[in-house]
Amino acid sequence: MRAVTRVMSRIALLQIDSVNVVRRAHYLPLFSRLGPYDVEFLHRAAGTAPRRFFEYWGHEASYLRVDLQPALRFRMAEAADVAWGSMRRVWAEQPDLVSSVLDEVATRGPLTAREIEHDAPRTKEHWGWNWSHVKIALEWLFYSGQVSAARRNSSFERVYDLPGRVLPRSVIDTPTPSPAEAHRTLVRAAAKAHGVGTGQCLRDYFRLKPKPTADAIAELVEAGELLPVAVEGWKRPAYLWHAASLPRRADACALLSPFDSLIFERGRTERLFDYRFRLEIYVPAPKRVYGYYVYSFLLGERIVARVDLKGDRHLGALLVQGAWAEPAAPTETPQRLWAQLESLAGWLGLGDVAVAPRGDLGPALKALADST
């Protein structure tokens, strides 16, 4: 068994080969480790022929490389068993609605949910979201692969269309792999992205089920693609991607969105970075520890700070509503963070960065704000 230090694991992790996206991209960017140039590239790549990315359920709602589409068809085929309850119900109880919505997309698409005229009632289930039955039908069709997302509109709503008009011909023509082969493909992709990870990490990347993932891992170990390793301080066995490179150091400098693949598996984040992160957008305001939408600041190979950000278009400013240093923060943290905040504001088309001096980094950032 080869031993891997935690520092090596952190560095290996920084090589990302797929991009997880995307909510609320208009006021806060979730392509957080990509610069403006890369975001342009991603939009172009997702929106023009031949398309390089498509939207589907990966880890969660994600842009995925189109060549992974065949490996996700098993999930589409399982939709009747694994999709959320409201979707399964609309499929079982209102088949006519589902087929008329599909017809509408086929004849008039691409379309958003809003553009399909209807007086179907709305529901209020689960998360307090308030979907119309037409929207649920569309999401059912999306989950089961009968429609795809052509793009998002300016309100970030999904624009649905038939897969044949969204995906490249070569992808449509690719035969469907067996579920076992599909799992190997997805575990490979996860392993490349992680460098080093536990079975848990590899499974969570595409939200796979335990049994088929364990089988895929065993087969990839057998084939020499994954190497069993022990990571310093980790209780569970880990796997090293055979081709992972281990640079001597990492010079990252980036604001990570709460949904960034670097930190979306919270247990892994804690084991690698000694950094506890929890999403607080669904926490009632008085119970929040840090804030509604908190970015983590990656510097070098450590997470050294977190900031609660809000883009205020009306004021034309990026609001820093709080800033906190982590124990690993070096002295240059405020300056490096400030530069990233200015860059982010520029990318969002916001002229200013306004700092409220909340949190232990607040005063230092405020001083930098006042001096510019």
Next chain:
DNA sequence: CTATCACCCACATTCCACAG
């Protein structure tokens, strides 16, 4: 014309109990 408002959409996490 601007301000306001209603409407619609956004689909994740975390804790906990319990079964195997």
Next chain:
DNA sequence: CTGTGGAATGTGGGTGATAG
């Protein structure tokens, strides 16, 4: 210990209609 299922949690923002 691992996995699973249930329960509980929110507000931001774009758009287009309407009021003033």
